[in-house]
Amino acid sequence: MGGETVRCHLCPHRCAIKADNTGICGARSNAGGVLFADTYGRVTSIAMDPIEKKPLYHFHPGTRILSIGSAGCNMKCPFCQNWSISQKKDAMTEYYPPEDMVSLAVENGSIGVAYTYNEPIIWAEYVLDTSAIAVEKGLVNVMVSNGYVEPGPLGELLRTVDGFNIDLKSFNESTYRKVMKAGLAEVKKTIEKIYEASRHVEVTTLIVTGINDTMDEMRAIIKYLSSISRSIPWHISRYYPNYKYGERATDTEFIFRVREQALEQLDFVYCGNVPAESGGNDTRCPGCGSVAIKRMGYSTRLENYDNGRCSHCGRQLNVVT
């Protein structure tokens, strides 16, 4: 029966995978009529990172987290900033069983495990196994994801993953279809479902020259996020030419203008990949304007901040501590 096609139900591509082939993500294959998770436990990148690097600015600020990634991706962005592991078939890997990964997190004094670098949805079984053990040990789990996942697997992940940063790459369905080879509607559903499940969520938009760098599109994203909650942290990040896309880096002035607009409807807006001295990375209290958390690069200083609140006026800052 080795010629049977198998279907993967993990993400909305729902690949029908022929014998000896892999799905669109390159991480799941048809091995003799059985769907096989090729990258289970196969790690390409591992590091103790500041949690701010994910980026997660409202989740245990100032801590470090064991961050791991594998290979492959279910999107095909030509400007991918991590293409050497997400889009290359022969990335070098090392196997770490889930128990060993959690032990490593404990030994390194990590707050938990971050599934990041490439798209973690496509090794969901490994995330589920590792995160369950991490929870038993009193650690947290976070995912940095493109959000292109089916509701069923997302529901399972929501049981053990505490915090998410989801990429919202565009607010145009046709850009998602043509450029990322995926879909906007499904990503929006993921953001909404995480929020409804009361898990922590931050959103990142890489502003890419010629792809999404219009104020109309940015306004649409701002309107959408604020319709969920004005306290969702939004990271707008500067793109640099990479992989198959050579347009010039994003105009920083445009990024600052977007931030200014966004702050009318969102409480926390941050600028990534821009000079630290611009102040676009500090958390200001939306109530009294005090700098609650000061950031310079990946150095974080808690200033007018006390246990998730502004210590100056007492306002909640939507921070998980």
Ligand code: SF4
């Ligand atoms: S996870 Fe991979 S194999 Fe499964 S449906 Fe998505 S792209 Fe296809």
